[in-house]
Amino acid sequence: MFDDNGSFLLAMLEFFIFFAWLMCLFWVFGDIFRSSDLGGFAKTMWVLFLIFLPILGMLVYVIARGNGMSDRAMAAQAEARQRQDAYIRSVAGSNGGGGGSATDQIASAKALLDSGAIDATEFEQLKAKALASA
Numbered sequence: 001m002f003d004d005n006g007s008f009l010l011a012m013l014e015f016f017i018f019f020a021w022l023m024c025l026f027w028v029f030g031d032i033f034r035s036s037d038l039g040g041f042a043k044t045m046w047v048l049f050l051i052f053l054p055i056l057g058m059l060v061y062v063i064a065r066g067n068g069m070s071d072r073a074m075a076a077q078a079e080a081r082q083r084q085d086a087y088i089r090s091v092a093g094s095n096g097g098g099g100g101s102a103t104d105q106i107a108s109a110k111a112l113l114d115s116g117a118i119d120a121t122e123f124e125q126l127k128a129k130a131l132a133s134a
Contacts, residue, residue, distance in 0.1 A: 105130035
């Protein structure tokens with residue numbers, strides 16, 4: 001298959017260039033679909049351009065819209081982080097681990113008292129602690 005070391009190195013270089021081009025193509029496709037300033041028709045045209053003329057299409061896209069690619073990626077990451085933080089806050093506050101309002105803490109302590117898990121003195125301690133933290 002390989003006659004000498006030069007042909008092997010050339011094949012490795014070709015593979016590297018192909019892999020780098022493929023990764024760039026996926027990055028451009030991701031940016032097209034992430035972009036909120038493009039309409040459906042414009043996205044369709046860019047995708048068709050990239051499918052039928054992939055190398056030229058990718059170069060034209062990077063030249064035409066490349067300056068905003070990092071801004072759109074950073075905005076998407078910031079939005080994902082905000083959603084993750086909101087989810088973590090909602091889950092951490094819902095299991096009664098010291099989070100939530102004093103009313104929520106007293107209600108969960110009352111539920112424990114009603115179920116028999118704690119007695120009246122422990123309920124009063126939890127209620128005082130919840131009121132003191134508020």
